[in-house]
Amino acid sequence: MKISRKAVDKPVLVTLITIILVILGIIGLRTLPLEEYPKINVPWIVVAIPYPGAAAEDIEQQVTVKVDEKLNGIKHLKRLLSYAREGASVHVIELYEKADKQDALTEVKEKVDQIKRELPDDVEEPLIEDIAFDSVPIILVNVTGEVDPQTLKEIAKDMKIEIEAVPGVREVAFYGGLEKEVQVQVDPRKMEQYHLSYSILIAALQQQNANLPGGYLKLNSYEYLVRTEGKFNDVQDIGSTVVAVQAGHPIFLSEVAEIKLTHKKINTYSRYNGIPTVSLVVYKQTDINTMKTTGAIKQIAAEYNARMPEVVQVTTTMDKGDDISLMVKQLSSNAFYGLLFVLFTLMIFMGLRNSILIAIAIPFSLLVGFLFMWLAGFSLNMITMFSLIL
Numbered sequence: 001m002k003i004s005r006k007a008v009d010k011p012v013l014v015t016l017i018t019i020i021l022v023i024l025g026i027i028g029l030r031t032l033p034l035e036e037y038p039k040i041n042v043p044w045i046v047v048a049i050p051y052p053g054a055a056a057e058d059i060e061q062q063v064t065v066k067v068d069e070k071l072n073g074i075k076h077l078k079r080l081l082s083y084a085r086e087g088a089s090v091h092v093i094e095l096y097e098k099a100d101k102q103d104a105l106t107e108v109k110e111k112v113d114q115i116k117r118e119l120p121d122d123v124e125e126p127l128i129e130d131i132a133f134d135s136v137p138i139i140l141v142n143v144t145g146e147v148d149p150q151t152l153k154e155i156a157k158d159m160k161i162e163i164e165a166v167p168g169v170r171e172v173a174f175y176g177g178l179e180k181e182v183q184v185q186v187d188p189r190k191m192e193q194y195h196l197s198y199s200i201l202i203a204a205l206q207q208q209n210a211n212l213p214g215g216y217l218k219l220n221s222y223e224y225l226v227r228t229e230g231k232f233n234d235v236q237d238i239g240s241t242v243v244a245v246q247a248g249h250p251i252f253l254s255e256v257a258e259i260k261l262t263h264k265k266i267n268t269y270s271r272y273n274g275i276p277t278v279s280l281v282v283y284k285q286t287d288i289n290t291m292k293t294t295g296a297i298k299q300i301a302a303e304y305n306a307r308m309p310e311v312v313q314v315t316t317t318m319d320k321g322d323d324i325s326l327m328v329k330q331l332s333s334n335a336f337y338g339l340l341f342v343l344f345t346l347m348i349f350m351g352l353r354n355s356i357l358i359a360i361a362i363p364f365s366l367l368v369g370f371l372f373m374w375l376a377g378f379s380l381n382m383i384t385m386f387s388l389i390l
Helices: 002-009 011-031 056-071 101-118 149-164 188-193 198-208 235-239 290-307 320-350 352-376 382-389
Strands: 044-050 077-085 088-095 127-131 137-145 169-175 180-186 212-219 222-228 242-246 249-252 257-263 278-284 312-317
Touching: 011 352, 044 056, 044 101, 056 077, 056 088, 056 101, 088 101, 101 127, 137 149, 137 290, 137 320, 149 169, 149 278, 149 290, 149 312, 180 188, 180 198, 198 242, 278 290, 290 312, 290 320, 320 352, 320 382, 352 382
Parallel strands: none
Antiparallel strands: 044 088, 044 127, 077 088, 137 278, 137 312, 169 278, 180 257, 212 222, 242 249
């Protein structure tokens, strides 16, 4: 009673506080991240280390045990589950719930980088995955057209660079398409004839496929940058690589091997309306506005569509931004009609004047709710919006 009496006695102060809360509520509403579902913290990190062609017993001795010893030293580790199977070593890290996931992820990457030098040479790049319920694609960008698959892959690669620069994008993955690859098929008989080994060929290719800086050359009042260009531009350059010199005569790679320009082994396939395509699968960071991020990605896709030939089309599918927009519209519509129903009912039993006062109080209460959601770090999603409506 005392609070209501003071509010009546000081209308200017109450009006000022109301205006401030309304402004802050609007700011909070515009700032709240828009997501389909709330963020759920999953304290798990998975490390997968591919070792193609190796047996499970060998992987356990040469990889799993060494990596376990390193990962056991990370902070806030609750449990470490590891197993070796044919072709890979897998480590599942469970953290305590209060642990900072990003700090732990950074520490895991550092530990894995440190142990990589002690692993066998044939071990491939470790895969470190942050397990989260929101680790689902927010949009797919599809590149299709009546051109060869390698060209589609090159276009998609250029798009990938631009999409990765969009604020809120965590990762962009490829599916489909073909990627160029140069294969050097060695003739064992000629290798034996010239007394060469595979290590000699590999070393020669690595040494000669490089641009070397030569410093600066000062001439009169001018200064010139000098460098030696040695990187391969085509198959002929690779074939012209000198792998050895015998009796004063150079031995070229093309004399002991056949060089082919082909494509890498196909591991993934993607189709759009039954047509082979290259798909870019985009994953988001946590606590970002999904609609803004997908909007920026669709803008990039539209720009590419405008400057690509007519035979190439860039489309977007599985857009979570559209799903969230539809959800917000439906829930907002339900809230609006619910408010009208409440006001109509109040008008019948309490009169027009009282119903108008309540009509003002309900949106004000919602704005105050948005303000506290913003301050508490919540997002605007299906659960929180449904709770507000109730």
